[in-house]
Amino acid sequence: MNKHSLLKTSLLTLVLGLSSYAQASTDSATEKNKIISAGASVTQIINALDANDQVVAVDLTSKGLVDKSIPKVGYHRQLSAENLMSLSPTHLVGSNEMGPQSTLNLLEQSGVEVDIVNSGETVKDLLIRIDQIAKLTDHQDRAEKLKQKLNVQLDKINTATANIKTPKKVLFLMIHDGRPINIAGSNTTADSIITLAGAKNPAATSISNYKPISGEAIVTMQPDIILLSTRTASKIKNMQDLIAKMPLLAATPAATNNALLTIKSTALIGGLGLESVDEALKLNQAIYP
Amino acid sequence: MYAKRFSAHHIYIISIALLIFAGLSSIVIGPMAISYKQSLLALLPGDHELAKHVSLVIHQIRLPRTLLCFAIGAILAICGAVLQGLFRNPLADPGIIGITGGAGLGAALAIVLFTPLTASFPQLLNFAIVPIFAFIGGAISTVLVYRLGTDKNGTSVMIMLLAGVAITAISGAGLGLLNYVADDQALRDLSLWSMGSLASATWTGIILAYCTFGLLFTYFYRHTSNLNALLLGEAEARHMGVNTQKLKRNLIITCAAGVGITVAVCGPIGFIGLVIPHVGRMLTGPNHKTLLPISALLGGLILLVADMIARSAFSPQELPVGIITAMLGAPFFIYLLVNQKSQMS
Numbered sequence: 020m021n022k023h024s025l026l027k028t029s030l031l032t033l034v035l036g037l038s039s040y041a042q043a044s045t046d047s048a049t050e051k052n053k054i055i056s057a058g059a060s061v062t063q064i065i066n067a068l069d070a071n072d073q074v075v076a077v078d079l080t081s082k083g084l085v086d087k088s089i090p091k092v093g094y095h096r097q098l099s100a101e102n103l104m105s106l107s108p109t110h111l112v113g114s115n116e117m118g119p120q121s122t123l124n125l126l127e128q129s130g131v132e133v134d135i136v137n138s139g140e141t142v143k144d145l146l147i148r149i150d151q152i153a154k155l156t157d158h159q160d161r162a163e164k165l166k167q168k169l170n171v172q173l174d175k176i177n178t179a180t181a182n183i184k185t186p187k188k189v190l191f192l193m194i195h196d197g198r199p200i201n202i203a204g205s206n207t208t209a210d211s212i213i214t215l216a217g218a219k220n221p222a223a224t225s226i227s228n229y230k231p232i233s234g235e236a237i238v239t240m241q242p243d244i245i246l247l248s249t250r251t252a253s254k255i256k257n258m259q260d261l262i263a264k265m266p267l268l269a270a271t272p273a274a275t276n277n278a279l280l281t282i283k284s285t286a287l288i289g290g291l292g293l294e295s296v297d298e299a300l301k302l303n304q305a306i307y308p
Numbered sequence: 309m310y311a312k313r314f315s316a317h318h319i320y321i322i323s324i325a326l327l328i329f330a331g332l333s334s335i336v337i338g339p340m341a342i343s344y345k346q347s348l349l350a351l352l353p354g355d356h357e358l359a360k361h362v363s364l365v366i367h368q369i370r371l372p373r374t375l376l377c378f379a380i381g382a383i384l385a386i387c388g389a390v391l392q393g394l395f396r397n398p399l400a401d402p403g404i405i406g407i408t409g410g411a412g413l414g415a416a417l418a419i420v421l422f423t424p425l426t427a428s429f430p431q432l433l434n435f436a437i438v439p440i441f442a443f444i445g446g447a448i449s450t451v452l453v454y455r456l457g458t459d460k461n462g463t464s465v466m467i468m469l470l471a472g473v474a475i476t477a478i479s480g481a482g483l484g485l486l487n488y489v490a491d492d493q494a495l496r497d498l499s500l501w502s503m504g505s506l507a508s509a510t511w512t513g514i515i516l517a518y519c520t521f522g523l524l525f526t527y528f529y530r531h532t533s534n535l536n537a538l539l540l541g542e543a544e545a546r547h548m549g550v551n552t553q554k555l556k557r558n559l560i561i562t563c564a565a566g567v568g569i570t571v572a573v574c575g576p577i578g579f580i581g582l583v584i585p586h587v588g589r590m591l592t593g594p595n596h597k598t599l600l601p602i603s604a605l606l607g608g609l610i611l612l613v614a615d616m617i618a619r620s621a622f623s624p625q626e627l628p629v630g631i632i633t634a635m636l637g638a639p640f641f642i643y644l645l646v647n648q649k650s651q652m653s
Contacts, residue, residue: 076624090624091624091625092624092625093624093625093626094496094500096493096496096497096500097500097505097507097626099339099507099619099624099625099626100365100368100369101338101339101340101365101369101370101619102339102340102619102623102624102625102626103624104340104361104364104365105338105339105340105341105623105624106624116493119507119508121508121510122507125364125368125369128364128368129360129361129364129365130360130361206491227491228491228492229491229492230488231488
């Protein structure tokens with residue numbers, strides 16, 4: 020080993036030593052958290068709480084929500100312990116889907132705090148999640164403002180839908196080239212957004228998750244509005260394009276009224292998140308003007 | 309098929325040296341920056357006052373993975389060598405007789421149908437459910453293929469290969485059906501599982517893999533003369549006094565068990581079983597007495613290198629090792645094909 024690499028090694032050892040010392044003293048308020056955020060909905064909340072200076076890495080679903088320079092740790096169910104440890108985090112925050120368990124155990128053994136936050140599909144779950152993350156990041160004051168903002172949004176929706184007797188029927192279609200068209204049933208964030216917006220998802224009664232569907236089945240559901248994600252909408256720009264892809268759709272009220280709307284793709288990943296509520300409000304304003 | 313180019317002893321010595329070098333590299337190289345000295349110190353017994361994370365990374369991550377890589381790579385390679393000898397088909401690998409397809413279907417069943425239920429199970433069972441199903445799936449498909457290929461006149465290798473294709477197709481259809489009923493998470497888990505990974509190396513898995521390797525190698529090695537005789541043709545082997553029927557049955561079942569266990573421990577890992585025996589034959593010739601040890605050494609070596617790439621190349625992300633073995637193996641296989649074609653013409 021030459022002099023240079025010896026110096027490098029000793030410096031590295033020193034830094035690692037210091038960082039493990041830092042891990043040991045996370046309780047002190049002066050020490051900044053080093054959070055790995057595993058899940059778009061967690062990252063959205065961290066951003067909204069203005070705590071993103073504490074984020075050292077994110078998972079793949081949060082890719083679009085952070086600066087390009089922030090390392091990506093891959094899929095949140097396939098986290099690699101050593102790779103995560105190499106970023107010397109103090110916290111790993113994610114949903115109960117985060118894993119594998121062996122990685123989480125190893126991280127905990129090495130002194131990283133593994134925080135599993137609520138990942139449900141209801142507004143109540145979202146509010147709990149905000150509180151949990153606010154506590155972790157020590158940004159409780161901002162959480163209050165954020166929850167107030169959410170409540171204002173929800174009140175707006177409630178006022179707008181208070182007098183609606185028959186809610187509009189809205190279907191969310193997921194379209195990828197070369198694959199059958201999928202429809203969002205129950206247990207999807209798309210379904211939660213539709214319901215939250217004061218509309219009805221006619222697919223939710225018979226289908227759960229995303230399932231391929233025939234044009235005929237869509238016609239029987241008679242949707243008033245068709246929803247696409249922004250990702251799909253970059254290829255299918257209007258109702259004509261959609262009908263060209265699925266001609267039977269012409270026989271739905273949505274086609275007659277040319278009612279094609281889009282929601283942000285990122286609002287659909289990782290449970291009901293802040294963006295999902297934003298999108299629900301926009302959807303509500305679009306369908307009940 | 310291949311000319312013997314080097315003395316077997318030299319090849320052994322070189323491979324063992326490379327294997328030791330790769331093994332040590334795999335312990336000192338990783339996404340986490342740990343000095344060579346510290347990494348190696350952590351391996352020695354006694355208290356060396358190392359930082360906690362250093363000893364954790366070395367003992368719980370790098371060492372188990374390194375050990376597991378060798379055993380899994382070696383099992384896949386010797387099973388590939390035996391199956392290629394048995395079928396006298398250079399394309400034979402565990403996939404071709406339906407083992408991998410069946411194991412994949414078994415694992416998919418576990419992931420899609422049982423994972424949602426396993427939350428309430430004890431943790432050990434939770435970890436074991438996919439491997440157990442993978443193994444059962446592999447075993448059932450092998451038995452089916454063998455039964456289909458066997459009648460009172462003996463086992464027909466051609467029928468077995470065709471049955472293997474059919475079983476793989478049926479497994480594919482089953483997988484398709486499961487894909488349809490699976491939710492997004494299960495789908496994603498399924499596709500990741502199908503590429504194989506050594507990330508969940510546990511000591512139980514390592515002990516199982518080494519026992520399997522030891523038993524398989526001893527068993528195969530006892531049959532090397534018979535396998536050599538079989539290279540001349542089945543009728544010729546029978547004339548030389550080999551009970552070909554029994555030999556085929558026993559070897560296929562042991563291969564299936566071996567591969568089934570590797571799939572259970574770390575998912576399907578392709579191309580090692582297909583490519584490594586070819587490399588072995590290029591180096592030491594087709595004699596199974598030298599081919600088996602060299603395949604074991606090279607299989608272990610290549611999987612070690614592939615795993616090092618898988619966990620370090622895209623840090624802090626980790627790739628499934630199956631992607632790396634395919635990227636290393638497939639071009640090499642094409643090279644072999646082209647080379648063989650030019651030799652023939």
